[in-house]
Amino acid sequence: MLAAFLVVGCTIAVCAYYLITPARQKAPADVQLPDGPPGKPIIGNLLDIPPYHSWFKFQEWSMQYGPLFRLNIAGRNHIVVSTEEIANDLLRERGNIYSDREQLPMAAQLLSNNLRPLFLPYGETWRNVRKLMHNLTNVSIAATYEPLQEEESLRMVRDLTRAPEKYETWFERYSAGLILRLAYSKPVYTGEESFVRRILRVVHTVERVASPGAYLVDTIPALMYLPYFLAPFKREGAKLHAEESNLFRNLLEEGISNSQRGPAMENFCGKWFNKKVSYSISDDHAAYAIGTLFEAGAGTTASAMMSFMLSMTLHPHEFAKLQAEVDKIVGPSRLPSFTDMPDLPRVRAVAKEVLRWRPVTAGGLPHMLTKDDVYKMEDGRSIFLPAGVNVHPVQWSIHREPKRYPDPDSFRPERWLEEGWPTFKEPLTQYPNLQNFSAFGFGRRICPGQNIAERSLYILISRIAWCCDISQKQSPEGKPIVPPSYDYITGFNVQPKPFDFDLKARLDRQNLLESEYNAVWSNNQEKNG
Template sequence: MLEVHLPHLPLSLLLRPAGYCSVLAVILLLLVRQYLVRKVRSPLPPGPKTSWYGGAALPKAYPWRTYAEWQRLYGDIIYIHAVGNPILVLNSRKAIYDLLETRSAIYSSRPRRTMTRELMGWDWLFSSMPYGSAWRKRRALFQKYFHPRASPRYEPVQIKEAHTLLRNLADSPDKFSHHIRRSAAAVVMMVSYGHQVAQEGDYFVTIADHALTGLALAGNFGTYLVDYIPILKYVPAWMPGAGFRRQADVWRKSTHAMVEKPFELVQQQLASGTARPSLASEELEEWTRSGQDPEQAVLIKDVAAISYAAGADTTVSAILSFFLAMSLYPDVQRRVQEQLDKVTGSQRLPLFSDRSALPIIDCVVSECLRWNPVTPLSLPHFTVEDDVYEGYWVPKGTTVLPNVWKLLHDPAMYPDPMTFNPDRFADSKTNVELGINEEPLAAFGFGRRICPGRYLAMDTIWITIVSVLSVYNISKPLDKDGVAIEPDIEPTSSFLSRPKPFQCWVTPRSKAALSLIKESEDEQP
């Protein structure tokens, strides 16, 4: 689409017949100039043809797989003109790292997302903010609490909630999915707000889950027409065809509550002297001492909320993938437990201090993140200026989608990629030669926008997996005839992807294991 910038012309001139001719002449000259400029500019990358209305339809279901298939037609980079929203899909490791890492100054911003940010109220989420001062302030505060050296601070709560998960699985193993979500939420809610999550029906977890459900459904660009045509956000909610507005209003209430309610709780606890140590309480205490700048209070509130939004879903998706994989690959489970038994036996539950003696657990964590990445298309990047890559022009204002699923399922890097195989991460020397990360950091983003909470997430996943495997066996359920019920291994197609609901049996490995589960209740790590 050509952009024409008219010079300033007096209104009196425009109202004259000669003025009209002058304006038309200027427009014609500008159009000719831009046409000639474009003729000498590098070509756009290849991609699907646009339709009669000037755009290409984006795939709705599992778009990352469609983009991976398109690689055979168009190559490693694919340009899609989606009704005024140019999109560049990156399908190769080289393209992703060349642009998002090496040229991060151009590719580190975020695109406008009318449905999620403007209508659903996710404008506070700094992971989707444009690159700039507001984003830098929030990221700096977040990193203050979630850098690698801060990790040991959170180990006690991570161990405590892993042990709570073990006891919950003993009481109601059929509700494993609920228990996993509760455990993940409990860690981040304690770290962010000092809030102890209730066993059943926690109010703050419920409102956050409602908000995140909306984000998962609406997060893929193009799900709603308003993402293509932002002016539609002004359509009244009562009009026919404005169902997206009504749905956005419902989700917006949950999004607002997710940010405000737990923050208000911490403020009340500080006033009464009952607040536990947390990101929110410590920063609010400092805020009170330093003069109570209103802008700083908003920043604290936003960063505390994103700790839950960013941490819970990645952790839950990876742990659900672990349960699914163990039911599908009993040989893997057996080999992991053999190494585990040599370290802890049946005398105690594992601790973080055992990590160096249990390298296979880190391999399992990495494979869970690779096998079913929670954000298959990552978070979109956005170009802030024109660029040329491999002879192709990448216009300013292009949304860039790194195909994480394709990267982590590339058979050249990960042979037999659909198979769950932790051994692929076992030989660090081979990994370096192949360019494989010892942990699949691609699951956490790229460049300046890589997730700063990845250390907390990786540690939570690790202690959960090692704790569960030390005392439980996970297997496929059997029907009334003793035949194994095969789970649906297809993940969801939403922006935040995870395994679809499935069944599995979670049974104690032995009487000694059952005793360890019961004994954990009185432990204070």
């Protein structure tokens, strides 16, 4: 009986959807739609797209159909972009019409209740929320957070030398500890605190829910017309939303309360509360804006650092070069600091190459076009892009464009450091850097936390190079254990699955590291009880 109800309900929902959905536009006579793989009736290319790591297939298609190609997913057109030039031309230079988001039923509506900035439609509310996030994370204000980043990185590298097998925990604790202090004046000590694990569960939930193909309703929005009792995804969405909204609201209240205890406890929540009227957003929008700054910063920085460890394990000669630069500039008698960064171009190059070689958001985030547009390709073709289409800048493909990134599958930090490479820029005291790098997205939807993330990667990488020796683990037979180059988890943001490596503290640095750690963190724990 339930199955019969479900079939009838689905049929009614699909019919209702197509009755109220306007007919799709055809390309004007003098332009053409992009090429793309042929699909099947009704479902189009739906079954051609792998359920995970779909960016491999997208890259294959880009080689066959060009850097701008079309997919039909159950009657909805999607445009895939595979070069940085086209992505910037459309998403940055024409950002006034390429900055919307499709309101995916599960991620945007049911999970987020139209509150999460990542999924907000382009409009007044999004601009007001973005204004708050910009004021908390812009270049000037991000520089004031450097002392906290140095404190948290000191703790991370000290614990990494003591228990390298727990590297995932230490990277997650660094990211969580930093953002929770900045956002809520809430210290983290072990990384296993219940509130930390709860927040990380929310982060992993949104990554799972927003993954392409995770829910059928995102592919067939007509299923939203199903009644509640026939739609288990609606019940799941309501439960997940209640959990995260309760968390973000409570954290906002706690952050405001902490910020009122004095200047030393200033945080994101207090900064919003003190100028609340000027932002013209609801308390819930503020709670989500601040809460999702944690989402943006915590998961991505930790994931990037895990890829850094993988890259150094696979390329020990690159780690040796990194150590040589840090040793030359910093020496053995102090830890690297942010004041060293202009003189550490290889540190910055390694950070940038890690994000290029193993992008965290490998599939990219789609932008929705709000107005018909025409784009002229290099070969002279005029391509019609209809309003409402989703434009996917696939970072995996963009970061592997041979013209811009020769030898794209190899880990080559010198592409940012040496003349002759297309990406080389001078002066090396300023370049390379991560400003407006495609790994953080494009145009008006670029990641608002990029300035904080950039500094985090620099300080963590430089201090690991200063303090640690990394090598491949040896088997009982004395042979090196080489981890897989790409064995990554599935999801919206990705990171390497756990892998083996050896890490030891450099003997001439360990005592200084312990001394610095004790000076900073014993004081911190005393101040926070």
